[in-house]
Amino acid sequence: MSYLSLSNITKQFGDTVVVDNFNLDIAKGEFVSFLGPSGCGKTTTLRMVAGFEIPTSGRITLDGADITEKAPNQRNVGMIFQSYALFPNMTVAQNIGFGLSVRKESKEMIKQRVDEMIALINLEKHANKYPYQLSGGQQQRVSLARALAIQPQVLLLDEPLSALDAKIRVSLRAEIRAIQKKLGITAIFVTHDQEEALSISDRIVVMNTGLMEQVGTPFEIYNFPQTQFVANFVGSLNTANAEVSEPANGLVNVDGVQLITASDIKSRKKGDAIRVSIRPERFSFADNQKKDNVLDCTVENITFLGAVVRIQVKIGNAKFNMDTFNNPFLELPKIGSKQQVTCSKEAVLVLDE
Amino acid sequence: MSFLSRLRRFPFWSWVWFIVGALYFILPLLATFEFSLTWDPAIPFKAYQRSFEDKDFWETFIYSNVLALATILFSILLIVPTAYWIRLRLPEARRIVEFITLMPFVVPAIILVFGMIRIYSAPFNVPFTDIQIMQPLTNFKAGTNVLIISGYMVLAMPYMYRSVDTGMRTVDIRTLTEAAQSLGANWFVIISRIILPNIRSALLSGALLTFAIVVGEVTLASFLGVDAFGPYLFLLGQHRAYEPAALSFVSFLLTWLAMGLIQLVSGGQGQAAGAH
Incomplete structure (x- = not known):
């Protein structure tokens, strides 16, 4: 039974078809990566799930409910951005608690949840620091905690490791995967880095020029590529x-x-x-x-x-x-x-x- | 490091131009201050004393300050959402809006005020009838206040819009908006809790310029017949010698005080936004 379903999704900007007839069912707790070169439509597809873009045609359902045209702030979907997108005027704790305060949760509940999240990302000593006082890796971990604090139904990660250096990238991707498994949250991860996609995903969707080239486990994608593009792009x-x-x-x-x-x-x-x-x-x-x-x-x-x-x-x-x-x-x-x-x-x- | 090499590294010409520039601004101010003290050698601050004792000074000064604060408030309410929306959704409209915001530099205040008097000195009727909804805005105090604040908003628009737009350029408006939306925030929350705090120093700069324009403005206030600080200073300058010099010097001090406050308030904020 699919938890998140994208059916016949097409997105056009003017005459340009950016995503063409995209179909994907994602199970609850699954970690799926969208892999492809720049301009292949992977980020646009993710943004349609987030609600920042509306599909030209097709439907998106989440846990049985049609969310195709729902506003982003009505979807309960957490998003992590390449540029971290932490609010510069707020401390780490305030950033993490922002989504809960918007939902008008009680102060006690917000504090408890923020403490839990800060412990989850091991930044207890930095709770009162501002984003500019943190390293890139720490900022991205705060961004992860902020997205998870609202207990989203789906976690969307838009190239979250691209701005980090190689060592941090490897350790943070392992941390993201461990947290995702621990919380059992459904996640979509956008990347153009094949190694990242192969190492972190339950399944990979390889995309090219708006089309799905192949969907499969990392093992299948690497060992049994179905198209020349997949074979060339992966490995x-x-x-x-x-x-x-x-x-x-x-x-x-x-x-x-x-x-x-x-x-x-x-x-x-x-x-x-x-x-x-x-x-x-x-x-x-x-x-x-x-x-x-x-x-x-x-x-x-x-x-x-x-x-x-x-x-x-x-x-x-x-x-x-x-x-x-x-x-x-x-x-x-x-x-x-x-x-x-x-x-x-x-x-x-x-x-x- | 030897003395010679230190001398070679000394930015001689930078300092020369800095001192020339500083003298250009400071000398007239010192001259004004010195002149304001010469009224009565026995009482050096007599011009200041007389000015502060004048009831009209306080009335016009307070009134102009209230007008300035109202202009700042309504300018922020109009310009922040406009600049935000243009950056977020209508970047192609930016050139048009920038052109509009430059209009007050081209159209003099006298043209603006005559246009306002021409239009708003007539009563408001139901269209195509003689049924009057409201008397002319120029006929009553509140209406005139609305007119003069609107006029000041137009005059201050180039400065306020540019300050806000520059402030927004320093933060990634689009991504911060999307991050806030994904966390459940609506437009009001995004603007009030994310955008405004992150452009605080830009807002303060715009507010200071607006304040300076409004408090010293003469044309609009004179032609709309309001007792503001600008016309008061103008009249005083025509009939007295020492008090206008004293009040000009006080105005400078107030402006500097405001700038100091801006630096004080926006210091930490600028660092945070810059690092981001």
Whole structure:
């Protein structure tokens, strides 16, 4: 049973369609991320849930009630902004208690709730400070507490970590996820950072030019991308032009090199032009174990990326990246040496454009 | 650091221009003060004493202060929601509104007051009939007060609008509004508890300028026939020598006092808004 439902949502600004026929059901307590590049419509969709934009067509229901045209202040939806949006004239405690005072709750109740929220975000010593006296990470935690204080039905997070430095970003996203799980609150998280979306979400909606490209768990999105865009946007990807050589047996030809794929290409004809995609970590140097694809290659370049070493190899005339985990005893091939790399047929993806 | 290198770092020309500018403003003021003390060498502050003993001084001064406060209050009520709405929802209207707010610089006060007298010295009738709803505004005290406050609002508009608009530019009006809305706030709460406190120093600057304009204004007050401080000073200047100098000096002191108060009140606020 869906808790928050977006049905056939379309949003146009003038002649420009920003969100096109968006359909999504979100269960209570679920953490869903909208992932996509700038201008893909993810923030507009979030703003429609918040009530800051009204859909051109379609309906939004929350816990069975139609909220499509409800004013933002009537929705009981908490929102966290990239720029924190703390009220500069109020202290941390006043910011957190603002939503409750607007709802005319008693002073005792507000104080109790504010204390609970401040404890939740571990900022007990900063309750009487003004926003400008806090770091970016602390301000965003106050913003989270402020949104949660009103006990919203849905928590909306609009790129809340983008303005923070890398270390704070990682720790705060873990904190956000832990608090969300603890409170069992339904959340929508907008981001253009794939790592953020993969690490924090129950499900990810990948969006492009106003359309939903794919909805799935982080595991599904990464390992089984359904479109070329998803495969390219999430994680690193090798892509190459190919030609179907034996549709029934899943054989394709990449620049004179035969590859076998597990993707269904039976509906294609021999000689059809396609594109194949292979994740860099799906390649490995050949050992004695039998693999579907064993390919001769020349090592062209080696790049050290910390935890991972990226090796560029040339297979036929096509260049591919291959990732291998770093360890201090790793024996790397010499640049220019002839090697054999392998990958399974499941690693060779034939995707829709 | 050697003396020579310190001398080289000293902003010589900045100080020269600062001193020239300060003298330009301070010398006439000192001259006025010095002149105001020369009436009677035996009683140095005689001009001040005589001025403060004058009943008309207190009446016109208090009346002009009340007019100034009313003008400030109604200007805030009109201009803050207007500037806020333009920033939030109608940015394309900004140029038009800015043009309108500059009109008082182009249209002199004398034109404004004649236009007001021309329109509001006639009775208010039900349209297309002779049935009178209200007598002309210029015929009774409250009506004249409404007219003069409206006129002052127009004269002060360029200063008030610009101050408020600049204040709003320093805070992220749109995001703060959306944050407040998502927490359940209505428009009244947003303006009174979020917007106004965050543009407090801008409001105080606008209020000070409005105050200065209204308290010294002569044209509107003279032609609408009200006993305000501006016409009083003007008349005094035509018939006396020392009291106008004394009162001018007092006016300067009051203005400086107001500026000091603004600095005092808005100091912490500016820091908070700036950091945001």
